[in-house]
Amino acid sequence: MADQSSRRSFLRHASLGSTALGATILLPATLGNAASARARATHDAAANHVDAVRHEGPLMAYVKNARTGEIAVMVGEREVVRHDPQLAAQLSRIAAGATP
């Protein structure tokens, strides 16, 4: 029984050290958020709008059909579908490695 206790105690001590390490790793991300917030305050309305979208997380544009220009834009848990042949063609050129 004593052996079991000492083993668990050892494991527990090891885990306490790990917790501290985790907090340190998280710190830069926190600073990054603060910097981002300061930057947002200085942007104009359009930039603020872009930041608001960015705040939701990554944005995914899915060109489902380049010929019809159907593009699905996914952000957060939303999806917006637009038909924009010009943008679809531009993205297709990028995908092909050409200058947009």
Add this chain to the structure above:
Amino acid sequence: MSSHKEAPAISNDPVADNTDVYAFVSPDKPDTVTLIANFSPFEDPAGGPNFDEFGDDVLYEIHIDNNGDARPEISYQFRFRTVNTIPDTFLYNVGTIESITSKNWNRRQFATVTRLDVKSGSSQQLGQDLPCPPCNIGPLSTPDYADLAEQAIHALPGGRTVFTGQRAEGFYVDIGAIFDLGDLRPFQNLHIGSQMPAAPGVNGTKAANVQSIALRVPKSDLTANGQTPTDPTDPHATIGVYASASRQRSRVFETDGTVVSTGPFVQVSRLGNPLVNEVLIPIPQKDLFNAQVPVNDQQFAAHVAHPELAQLLPVLYPGVFPNLAALNTSGKPRADLLAILLTGIPAGIVPGFQNTTGTVQADLLRLNMAIPPTMRNPSNLGLIGMDPAGFPNGRRVFDDVTTIELRAIAGATYALVDKTFTPDKAAGAITQGLTSSNTDVSAGNTVHYLRTFPYLGTPHSGYLNPNDNTPAADLNATPVGGPGTGRGGSRHSQDTAMLVSGALLTAGALAGGAALLKRRTATAPVGAPVGADPSPDDATDAP
């Protein structure tokens, strides 16, 4: 089985793979209904160091249709959040997990439960960050597992109760045989391709666990009029239930190992009645089936009306199913299966019983909530065992749904809709050989259900697996049997026949079928459970 790895795409995504759905009036709290949706098929209890869990990026839902339109009016949503509390270890736990707040437990999961009123779009968060229990690892890590699980049963507002976590697999099936060209071990000697003698069935899932979402709610939480139904003929009494798992449309795998998901949730798995997608839908349509909502199920109805397995049975078992073969040749649609699986059984077919939701064809598990739980002698054959509280009136954890559906597909229920049809003698005697009788609610002592919520048994310990089905030590009465039930379960042959034909005609056919199979399986080893006729003294009282 019953929806384990049933379609190609979802087979590669176990955390979203809906394996079983149950819906039944809670036997110990009959003013409530218990809804269970299980995920993670064939879960190996010893699957460490990253033991099984729910997906944080999966939206789990249990849907309720309460007005017969085959669309959900209520959806209970479950989301999970996983945290590592001890980042610098590879271990799931660093000591004994003595409680669900134990500092020795590293990787933890929390559930958030929301009730969505679909029509209004309003939602109510019923619980947030509710701790899930750990997986049952072994005697050093989780020595008192039942106590841990008990701590993860959470009371929610409005008289609701929830549990989300690991449970012992409750579904039993001889999966190893049945997917070996439709072999049914108890009479595999009759199989056209078999040289093997009849043999006892093998419960292929007896040592597996699942990830289970169990929700108990008042009946009034489910009905369209907010009332508690008491009259089985009340149209408000029957609900349609299905569960689903959804993922966001887009996933990007970053090079740092993270995955970014964006977009709306898209259904990748769904389940109403057991075995529909698994057994009735052709492989090329299985992924489509999983992506569709039940209201669109008319597109799959032909596979129910003309099931491939019904065509195969007379071929695989020559001479055993001549009447089924004739029915197949006639090309008549299987109106019995369409009713059982896609619309519910209307009044007038089975005396005193109905669970129809109307004419819209949809794969929904239909539960007439006004039918009380069977508290004595429940039948694992449910309605065809003259136990109206069981499948296909909802589904209890111990219902032998594979046998029920095999019998139905073999023609045992066709006489419900065509009185001129005589089921084959063998149709009512089909068995997996996994139960000692129709009142056996422990699958031959291989499944250990609980008497109370969350009803599915204590999960198998990783330490004891594989190949050891010894129940966890904390199960103080093993097996405790199913969640009680009972005045229903009947002596199988006689009462099944009464249901099927409403006349003694089929009773004779079923009894004859059982006798036929017994004669033809005379070479079976001693003790081989051929047929399912209980002796008069083997009735099982509810715990």
